[in-house]
Amino acid sequence: MEKNVSYWEEKRLNLGYGLRQIKNDIRSDPISWSVIFFISLFFITFLVVPLILILYSAINYNGTIKFDAIVQIFSDKQFFDPIIGGGDYFIQIYTPPGGGVSTIFVTGLDFGIVLNTLIIGIFTTLLSVGIGLTTAFLMARVNFQGKTVLNGLLLIPLVLPPFVSGIGFFAMFGNEGIINKFFLGPVLGINVIFQGLFAIIFVQSMHYFTLIHLNVYSALMNADPSMEEQAENLGAKRSTITRKITLPLATPGIASGSILVFILSMEDLGTPIIFGGFGDAIAKKTMTYYIKNNFFAGDATTEIGKTSAAIGALLLVIAILGFIFIRKYVSLRQYSMVSKGRAGTYRSFNPNVFQKVGVYLFFAGLLITATLPHIGILFRSVTKAGTTDQFTSSFYQLIFESNQSQGFLLYVQNTLIYSFTATIFIMVLATMAGYVANRKKFFGMSFFDTLVTIPIAIPGVVLGIGYIRMFGNFPDWGIFTLNPLFFPPTILIISYTVRKFPFTVRSVYSGLQQTDEVLEEAALNLGASKPRVLARIIIPLIILNIVGGALVSLVYIMSEVSTTLILISDSRYGNLVWKLADISAGKLGVFAAVGVLLMMIQAVSLMVTNLLLRNRAEALTGI
Amino acid sequence: MVELNLQNIHIYYDDFHAVKGINLDIENGEILTLLGPSGCGKTTILRAVAGFITPKVGSIILGNKEITNLPPRKRDMGMIFQNYALWPHMTVSENIGFGLKLRKKPKSFILSKVNELLDLVHLPNQGDKYPTQLSGGQQQRVALARALAIEPLVLLCDEPLSNLDYKLRVELRKEIRDVSKTLGVTVVYVTHDQTEALAISDRIAVLNEGEIIQIGTPFQIFHDPHHLFVATFIGENNIFEGSVESINSGTCKVELSSGEKLELVLPYSDSSYLKKKVKLMCRFDPFVLEPKDTKNTLSGIVKHKSFMGTYVQLEVEQENGNVFIINEEENIKKIDELALGVPLSVHIPAESLLMFDAETGERLGIKSSVEDTPVNASKSVS
């Protein structure tokens, strides 16, 4: 009992002390505190409140709290169907009645919307971790030639967001795809078509393994080499060292990376939309797809449907729990290396010839598989439909010669306007936020840290319907209205700003960590004002981090699918991603061309980022 | 019985010749220190002994076994790193017991051995903590215990104390010496801190640019340096430039550039010394103030004076601008009251001067060799 009292007493005293300190600091540094205040206000308005509204919508039935919708998504067969029934198949062979080429469908089973999504999340994570761990370990600890090239090649999957990758995948493996039509069909007399959960998991894994790779690779490269040498010195074999020392030391990177992949995979709307567009029925049975197509309660209302709200709430809870876990894990067990100096370099494993061949085969196989969609999309964009040798530039012409007021050029223009505006907001706000988060060590600042970094884990569809729930009844004030049903761009740009904020703020933060506060104090001491110090001392020192982080944000904004699709309600305001979601088999060529354009923009941005930021992992993965 | 031999070791980093033909015989139970300026190759040699680097030329022999190409894990050597290298995901006990576990020792044995070691390094009951919960000094003690747990034939230490503050360094270097003497383990110790080297070692090998300049007991290294490099690297000195004027039996006279003449004791000499450009070296303390006779005296004016507690340090400037330093322990009070600018003459005892070839830095006046003093000299220390 006594212990309890003193515990709470202590808490109370600490709280009082903390608040007093803040009060003093506000007086001496009002500018930083107004930044904290306004950025917090911004994130509470555009992140916390809309999400709470969705949680509330899921259980609020005209003022009474009921859990009907929640129960529904765990009991209704459409959502939750763990039993494999007679109509389910994993692989099915279909032979046309009149004879001809048979088709093998590899689909994966259908377990209902909720379970399907969980399965996608779990398997994508497992596969990504398996591949990413292997690549990171090989690159960091095994000696072989060509690592510099490989380091670049391994980023290729990142330049193609999963949904564009889906188009490429279809171009390769679809029933009209290059592989089936020109190789398997003619040669073996069969077609193989990957669909459903199987296809989604495949496409996602080929993208997300890079996140694991980057995280683990940087953990392995930054760990102190003497940790491993010590074990070797005491008699441990390479395999023991890996198991007992290397992997445990990389655990925070592995854990946080996998949770991020799990969340991103479940909240991914792009891949299901693309496969759905090509007529894949099971791909449509995912949580995000359901929300996207059913979020209004009825045709003539702007109210959010109960089931969509419940599904959104479930996604949100999973994401938030995951994020809390990442934070706990990374901060508690982040081995801020006990040691100071750094002795020697890694003693890497020298493979024998056979092992070396194995390593090259592995990378070759992986890279070929991972880049097949890229090749497919590139190929489809320059060849006439149904051919492999009749080249054409008509798809690109269609884009660039289209009418500015409605065709593709409009979408290109909108894409650029939205993404650059949001990126500029992010640059300004994230620089300020990163600065105060780094320099102000007060009680309650961890709340602020969480506020500006958690958006990375927040499902876009949920935030999107949250905005509709919150602003859907606002009047039409032209460009100032936040109501997406009247004028989507304003709220869309805000959603981009919120969602892609963490990449820049992380980058700024880590830049500041490396600049000594003394530099700043020296300037303050000479009589410079705070804004002046920021402008003349701090920003020049961390400009690379700001620009690099902003570029990463830009890359992810341009490929942001979920809020885009939820919030754009009118083709006048459409952008490229919005247009791509309108995909169907017949429009493959021109869509492939759009995909190639996006891919090139992303590749250039990523290359520049890579040049600017050497510590790529935290910048590119945001954790 | 000689425990560890390095024979003609050459190590290259690509084209860079980092270690140039090192020969070392380290006795069983001896603490040998590699001392030298930063970048002289100390770590490189140590890592070659541990097996992390394979020398391009030369061999390493432990007992009677050649181990030059043996992988590190088979060498049974303990190592302590400058940065402790404790595994943060294991407790103190797990860190210490790691090597024993690898050797498949029974649990109960490991437990008692770990506790024994924790006592030995003065960390009883700290076994369940994680390394981050320990201070720097405690962490280094754990690293010591971990290295000793496998009862290594040789203990390798690479500047183990350089991350610690002065007091802890003094305390821990005593502890490392005591512990390794208790266990009778052979130690190769790397440092660039001369005081540490003098305090901890049985013998010191002074290195420069990948070569051993001199090997000897701390006493020999300090008082009988065979090379100007060793003399200036260890301890503080005055250097006087001059040339040899005459040689008598057992002594010689040197005319300094300031015009004064100094006589010094020279057990061994050679007619080729005549007219040779030399450098004379003298520590700060053998000076005698206000000498009665004028033999071996230097004069100048007092330029600086610092009271250092047990002695007073005077900086004396000669007419030609040459400056030398005197530490005076007697008559402190009187000397402390000396005014700056007063003229002063001091006597240097002939036996406190050492003579070096100004060009090569070789010591003159002893049997010409950089040779090791007899190894058993080290025995008496322990």
Ligand SMILES: Nc1ncnc2c1ncn2[C@@H]1O[C@H](COP(=O)(O)OP(=O)(O)OP(=O)(O)O)[C@@H](O)[C@H]1O
């Ligand atoms: N991995 C390496 N590649 C190339 N040169 C190296 C490497 N490691 C050390 N060197 C060079 O070899 C020389 C000896 O290095 P070593 O680390 O042995 O010095 P040290 O005596 O331990 O110095 P310190 O007291 O600073 O630790 C140095 O000139 C260094 O620059």
Ligand SMILES: [Mg+2]
């Ligand atoms: Mg060193």
